[in-house]
Amino acid sequence: MTEIDAAIAFILNGHQQFMAHLSLDCAILGYHDQQVKILLIRYNGHQQWGLPGGPIRHEEPISVAANRIAEETTGISGLFLQQFHTFGDSPYRVHHRTVQDLERLIQPDALGIKIKKDNWLLGRQITIGYYALVDYQQVSVRTNLFVEEYRWWDIDQVPELLFDHNDMVTKALQTVRLHLYHQPIGANLLPPKFTLPEIHFLYESLLAKSLDRRNFPKKLFALGLLNKLDERRFIGPHRSPYLYEFNKANYEKALEEGIVLVI
Amino acid sequence: MTEIDAAIAFILNGHQQFMAHLSLDCAILGYHDQQVKILLIRYNGHQQWGLPGGPIRHEEPISVAANRIAEETTGISGLFLQQFHTFGDSPYRVHHRTVQDLERLIQPDALGIKIKKDNWLLGRQITIGYYALVDYQQVSVRTNLFVEEYRWWDIDQVPELLFDHNDMVTKALQTVRLHLYHQPIGANLLPPKFTLPEIHFLYESLLAKSLDRRNFPKKLFALGLLNKLDERRFIGPHRSPYLYEFNKANYEKALEEGIVLVI
Numbered sequence: 118m119t120e121i122d123a124a125i126a127f128i129l130n131g132h133q134q135f136m137a138h139l140s141l142d143c144a145i146l147g148y149h150d151q152q153v154k155i156l157l158i159r160y161n162g163h164q165q166w167g168l169p170g171g172p173i174r175h176e177e178p179i180s181v182a183a184n185r186i187a188e189e190t191t192g193i194s195g196l197f198l199q200q201f202h203t204f205g206d207s208p209y210r211v212h213h214r215t216v217q218d219l220e221r222l223i224q225p226d227a228l229g230i231k232i233k234k235d236n237w238l239l240g241r242q243i244t245i246g247y248y249a250l251v252d253y254q255q256v257s258v259r260t261n262l263f264v265e266e267y268r269w270w271d272i273d274q275v276p277e278l279l280f281d282h283n284d285m286v287t288k289a290l291q292t293v294r295l296h297l298y299h300q301p302i303g304a305n306l307l308p309p310k311f312t313l314p315e316i317h318f319l320y321e322s323l324l325a326k327s328l329d330r331r332n333f334p335k336k337l338f339a340l341g342l343l344n345k346l347d348e349r350r351f352i353g354p355h356r357s358p359y360l361y362e363f364n365k366a367n368y369e370k371a372l373e374e375g376i377v378l379v380i
Numbered sequence: 381m382t383e384i385d386a387a388i389a390f391i392l393n394g395h396q397q398f399m400a401h402l403s404l405d406c407a408i409l410g411y412h413d414q415q416v417k418i419l420l421i422r423y424n425g426h427q428q429w430g431l432p433g434g435p436i437r438h439e440e441p442i443s444v445a446a447n448r449i450a451e452e453t454t455g456i457s458g459l460f461l462q463q464f465h466t467f468g469d470s471p472y473r474v475h476h477r478t479v480q481d482l483e484r485l486i487q488p489d490a491l492g493i494k495i496k497k498d499n500w501l502l503g504r505q506i507t508i509g510y511y512a513l514v515d516y517q518q519v520s521v522r523t524n525l526f527v528e529e530y531r532w533w534d535i536d537q538v539p540e541l542l543f544d545h546n547d548m549v550t551k552a553l554q555t556v557r558l559h560l561y562h563q564p565i566g567a568n569l570l571p572p573k574f575t576l577p578e579i580h581f582l583y584e585s586l587l588a589k590s591l592d593r594r595n596f597p598k599k600l601f602a603l604g605l606l607n608k609l610d611e612r613r614f615i616g617p618h619r620s621p622y623l624y625e626f627n628k629a630n631y632e633k634a635l636e637e638g639i640v641l642v643i
Contacts, residue, residue: 136401139506179468179506203466203508205442243402243442245466291638298640299558375554377561 124262125223125230132237135172140244141179142170142282143187143198144289147253147269148306151318154253154269155286156190157278161265162221167279168286169264170244183247192257196249197305201292202285205243210280214239222262248289250305294324298378301342301371303363310360312350316343340376341367387525388486388493395500398435403507404442405433405545406450406461407552410516410532411569414581417516417532418549419453420541424528425484430542431549432527433507446510455520459512460568464555465548468506473543477502485525511552513568557587561641564605564634566626573623575613579606603639604630 118126145156157166169190173182183198204210216239219232258267270276275286296302297320306319313334321328337343344364349357381389408419420429432453436445446461467473479502482495521530533539538549559565560583569582576597584591600606607627612620 136504136506138399139402173468175504176471178471179466181469200465202463203442205436205508206444208439208441241399241438243399245468295558295562295638298561375558 120262121223125225125228128219128223128232128236128238129230131172135174135237137172137237138241138243140170140172140242141182141186142168142244142246142285143183143190144168144201144246144248144286145187145191145256146248146250146272146289146293147256148250148319148322149253151322153272153322155272155275156253156256156258157268157270157275158190158258158264159266159268160279161263162218163279165279166268166270166276167282168246169267179245183245187247187249190258191249191251191255192259193251193255196251198247198249199292199296201246201248202288203243203245204281204285205241207281208241210244211239211242244285246285246289248293250293250302252306297323299375301340301363301368301376304368310346310348310350310362312358312360314358316361336378340371340378342371383525384486388488388491391482391486391495391499391501392493394435398437398500400435400500401504401506403433403435403505404445404449405431405507405509405548406446406453407431407464407509407511407549408450408454408519409511409513409535409552409556410519411513411582411585412516414585416535416585418535418538419516419519419521420531420533420538421453421521421527422529422531423542424526425481426542428542429531429533429539430545431509432530442508446508450510450512453521454512454514454518455522456514456518459514461510461512462555462559464509464511465551466506466508467544467548468504470544471504473507474502474505507548509548509552511556513556513565515569560586562638564603564626564631564639567631573609573611573613573625575621575623577621579624599641603634603641605634 147154147156156169158169159166169186171186171189173179180198183200184194184196187196187198188194216232216234216236219236219238225232253269260266272290275283277283278286302323303316303319307315316337317328317330317333320333334343341364343361346360346362348360350360351357410417410419419432421432422429432449434449434452436442443461446463447457447459450459450461451457479495479497479499482499482501488495516532523529535553538546540546541549565586566579566582570578579600580591580593580596583596597606604627606624609623609625611623613623614620
């Protein structure tokens with residue numbers, strides 16, 4: 118099946134495979150060089166940027182759908198995804214999407230096809246939001262018929278987005294910061310061996326506030342989350358800080374049971 | 381319309397008014413006399429207890445649906461409801477519900493009605509969970525054709541529930557505890573004027589752990605959440621503790637902006 122045939126089948130009969138009225142969007146946050154960014158895409162036929170997302174298959178567990186959509190977007194499988202909120206307070210969140218938007222994608226007139234006003238993609242959409250944290254150098258996004266362009270945006274320079282996606286980004290960030298106090302976050306974002314300043318900057322970047330340089334690592338040690346290695350990184354004369362790694366057992370336990378990080 | 385006519389219309393044609401495949405369940409937590417309880421109901425035709433819930437109207441914002449369902453259940457309007465998680469990892473969460481369960485409610489044979497296997501109430505249900513915290517003495521639950529019985533259960537004695545409702549209760553409690561560190565919770569659960577031991581016990585009950593008697597109120601004062609009143613409660617000779625109230629402006633601001641409560 119060509120890409121255009123697949124698109125026609127999806128638009129006309131996608132509801133046979135996917136649930137109507139319910140979708141899933143991913144806030145994919147990237148960290149690199151002490152800067153938090155978010156992956157936004159521009160759908161074909163739309164001027165505004167938005168979060169990557171898609172529908173859920175009829176018999177697909179929602180966390181499986183989240184992983185599928187995140188993998189389709191980033192090329193990375195097995196991302197650590199967390200649900201943050203379900204959005205459905207405006208009954209017509211996506212009412213900007215029209216028959217014309219769909220027609221632009223597949224030019225149905227030339228094919229003798231008609232897209233109806235009650236098409237399954239044009240009704241109410243309640244959407245479940247998931248966030249993921251990734252090292253953004255590992256991500257490789259491909260464009261396709263639906264996705265014209267993608268870009269990493271600095272988290273404090275996100276433009277006006279499609280639909281209610283600005284609210285979704287705000288809520289995703291609030292939830293990441295809330296979780297940061299109660300779950301260890303970092304194994305996906307740091308190299309396997311890292312220095313204390315590196316994990317310090319990661320937390321400062323995600324929380325968007327400065328943390329005490331002495332107390333912050335003490336708290337992580339008190340929670341048993343870090344192992345000090347007998348290895349240093351040489352970064353210049355008289356500057357060779359020790360390397361650390363996450364204590365895997367304690368990290369997994371803390372993910373499971375929760376922690377209270379007081380920083 | 382009689383109750384039975386309304387039930388027949390709901391079962392046979394409810395999908396004209398409500399979204400299929402999507403529902404909403406409420407974990408209504410009550411606090412009284414230093415004990416946290418949860419409101420469970422027993423649906424007609426089911427042996428097991430479960431959370432109160434229901435479907436969402438086609439054009440109804442989901443937070444409005446949550447308030448409607450919570451009010452239908454408790455008789456209290458304007459409850460402070462918070463979304464905690466959306467459940468849909470098992471594609472057939474509610475596959476225990478059968479045509480026979482629906483038939484028991486309205487005895488369709490006698491009426492010459494047939495309930496089909498593809499009835500809208502029998503397909504996949506993805507459900508959005510909301511929690512509310514109430515003073516349970518204010519709640520008055522009415523039974524109806526669908527709800528045979530209700531009961532307040534101690535939070536540590538919840539029985540084996542319908543479908544995945546035990547997971548929902550666990551997640552609701554985890555979220556309440558997480559929110560407790562970042563939002564003031566208490567205005568719905570305490571009398572307008574309360575003593576320090578009363579708010580102390582509330583937090584201890586909800587967090588299921590003991591808190592330092594001296595430090596805990598200090599933290600609330602540091603956040604500006606409490607006003608000390610020039611009034612005492614007389615509870616016995618030599619025992620007349622001061623009364624306190626929430627500082628409304630700071631309480632609202634903290635709800636809006638979040639806090640970090642270190643206790």
